[in-house]
Amino acid sequence: MAPQGHFMSLTPIILLLSRNLRMKSAQDLTRPLRVLVVEDDLVNQRVTTANLSGHEITMAGTGTEALAALRCEKFAGTSDVSALPDLVLLDLFLPDMTGEEVCRRIRGMAGGAAVLPVVAYTASQEPMDVDSAREAGMIACLGKPLDLQALRQALRGVRPDLAARLVLGGRGLPGQQAPSAMSGIGRSGSARPMSSQGLNHAASSPYTAHSSGVSASSEEEWAGLRTALGTAGWAEAVEIFREDSQRYVAAISAAAAAEDWSALAAAAHKLAGCSGSLQQKALKNHASRLERQCRGPAPTLARNLLAELETHWKTSLRQLEG
Numbered sequence: 001m002a003p004q005g006h007f008m009s010l011t012p013i014i015l016l017l018s019r020n021l022r023m024k025s026a027q028d029l030t031r032p033l034r035v036l037v038v039e040d041d042l043v044n045q046r047v048t049t050a051n052l053s054g055h056e057i058t059m060a061g062t063g064t065e066a067l068a069a070l071r072c073e074k075f076a077g078t079s080d081v082s083a084l085p086d087l088v089l090l091d092l093f094l095p096d097m098t099g100e101e102v103c104r105r106i107r108g109m110a111g112g113a114a115v116l117p118v119v120a121y122t123a124s125q126e127p128m129d130v131d132s133a134r135e136a137g138m139i140a141c142l143g144k145p146l147d148l149q150a151l152r153q154a155l156r157g158v159r160p161d162l163a164a165r166l167v168l169g170g171r172g173l174p175g176q177q178a179p180s181a182m183s184g185i186g187r188s189g190s191a192r193p194m195s196s197q198g199l200n201h202a203a204s205s206p207y208t209a210h211s212s213g214v215s216a217s218s219e220e221e222w223a224g225l226r227t228a229l230g231t232a233g234w235a236e237a238v239e240i241f242r243e244d245s246q247r248y249v250a251a252i253s254a255a256a257a258a259e260d261w262s263a264l265a266a267a268a269h270k271l272a273g274c275s276g277s278l279q280q281k282a283l284k285n286h287a288s289r290l291e292r293q294c295r296g297p298a299p300t301l302a303r304n305l306l307a308e309l310e311t312h313w314k315t316s317l318r319q320l321e322g
Contacts, residue, residue, distance in 0.1 A: 032056050033165055036085040038066040040095050042240045047277040050228035051146045063094045063102040070113045084112050086162055092122040093269055100136035107137045117158055121146055123273035145277045222279050238320045249313055265294035280316040
């Protein structure tokens, strides 16, 4: 039985994926994956890129940017899926539209883009989110930070060739040297707009704690993340987290005062995502609990969690900046 969030039934989309597979040579089996990552949070952008070290990453900060990337001259209308990104990793909560809407629009595109494997990755693993991802046409719904083992398992039932190449990429492709910095990311909180002439690719140094496929302890994950990002990259990620998390905590407080439970849930979701990516599990879990409370039948009880949330947040800042 597949784990929760993996959709392994043979849907028409999955059958189309198999039918349109174009593996032209043995060399394709060792080619890095081309991954379109749709993510607006800067911390998550950096950590996801580190986690996918060795592969070609295109980053889109909004659903509009992601759709524009797939409509660009290089890809528009092509029926050859080997000319397209191999995989789309899609956040469900984007600034301009939901991930489900992005996926539905991808499924409505002409050519091979319509049958691309789309995987949701989100800080929320609530049943309603898993169900909505499935209904929109995604092949799996994974948590944050991205778990390569779970991603490989999701791909095996649809595109085993991609699953095999993900293993190779995670271990470092022979003869490949990935750049140490991620390009195409703006400090404003979204990716640099895509050029109509093509895509901006990015990669990063190896993230061995995850890419090895070994179940690592929190300490090993922490060390692996710091190594992957490098000294300067780690410092930048922590600074981004400090600024963004402060904004999310303030938004949570303001939403609670206004009894705007939808806005509170959205801010808590963002806080859970960026804190989880930096291995701040206590803060992530508490923010996720707050989000669930706000989305449930008794949102007013969320007020009881606010004081403890601030304690977890300050503890995370001390740990990250220490």
